Amino acid sequence: MSEITNFRGETLAPDPDSRGEAAVRALILRVGERVRKARELKGIPRRVLSEVSGVSPRYLALLEAGEGNISIGLLQRVADALDHRIEWLVGEDDPWTSEALRVAELYRAAPAEVRAQVLDHLLPQPEATARRHRIALIGLRGAGKSTLGARAGAALGLPFVELNREIEDQAGMPVNEVMAFYGQEGYRRLEAQALGRVIATHEAMILAVAGGIVSEPETFKTLLGNFHTIWVKAAPAEHMNRVRAQGDMRPMAGNPEAMDQLKFILTSRETLYDQARAKLDTTGRSVEDSLADLLALIRERGFLS
Known part of the structure; x- marks a missing residue:
């Protein structure tokens, strides 16, 4: 000019x-x-x-x-x-x-595992070590997060926490009542607060979170930054069968399209779950085999090193 x-x-x-x-x-x-x-x-x-x-x-x-x-x-x-x-x-x-x-x-x-390794190299050291020895299991209900998390915690000598239980303790009522009373927005606010408390009070732990936590960007970002995240996944039919085996018939009750809806949720959240640092597929695996897989994954990825 x-x-x-x-x-x-x-x-x-x-x-x-x-x-x-x-x-x-x-x-x-x-x-x-x-x-x-x-x-x-x-x-x-x-x-x-x-x-x-x-x-x-x-x-x-x-x-x-x-x-x-x-x-x-x-x-x-x-x-x-x-x-x-x-x-x-x-x-x-x-x-x-x-x-x-x-x-x-x-x-x-690149695959999620490679992206995680790249971030480890590029992130400043304080952020890279912010996860400490915290491990979080993410994914839809029925994949085995609670069962595997509790058993892995016992095997590794780590406390196991379900984030929904923390929310219930804070609210003084079951999660379904929290949803009915406070609505989705109120539940998400309590979820973020509960996650903050868990991070502040545990440097080493295994945490199981609800499948929808990935839908709240800031809360999910906090989870990814402070935990070694593992996506526990399974085929849609196994998700549904495991929930029903637990005695919960709500997914199928009066809803013939429940399986289609489950597949849609899995598809829509796949790119979010794929941001986890590791994946564990429990499809066709017994609890014992999946636990062995989880422990081997934690050891191989150095999440507790």
Whole structure:
């Protein structure tokens, strides 16, 4: 941008509006160039990209020429059609040469175990050691969290705590009454408070949490940061059968679509549960075998080292 002077020859500060317009113009040009280059590298004609993204050929032509002031919604469609994340198109770093973006793509594609190891290396030491010797079992009811948690705690000499029991002690009533009296929002608030108390009072423990804790971002973030988390999982049919074997017929009572709903919950939460540092599949395994698997996993991953 050229300097602006007044009649005395003094340099004036650039007009903020001009700086803003220049930044917007640079962004539009950058996005257009990256869309064009990504399309050409994939060998996709503009007509095909239009059909896949639902964005008109004329709009795409303007975009690639740096003339199209495309909306975020339409740009997301174009990014999806090119199999790229939207930030890849708008970020200041060159996506073809940026090591940071390359590392980010590799991290997203890596298994949960690899991502956990990467975080261990990258996180500052105080955060990396914040989990201490705390282990949390997450997953849907019926996977075996309570049974395995209690037995593992006994085998390892660690206290075992169920977070719902902590909530009940705090509220002075069973969880189902907490839900009826306080509602979902009140329950989640009590859950966050109970988790904070557990962290403050235990440096070594095994904790079992309710399956829905992953739906509360801040509480789940606290859990991930302060515990070595293990996703205890099982096939949907085993989840249902184990709950019924415990004498709880509520999942099936008057609800012929209960299995479909269970599968939907598992699918919708899978990416959240997958953030756990390790997984334990109890499908087709006896309690004794699953306990041996859990203890071996804790030992191999060094959660108590």
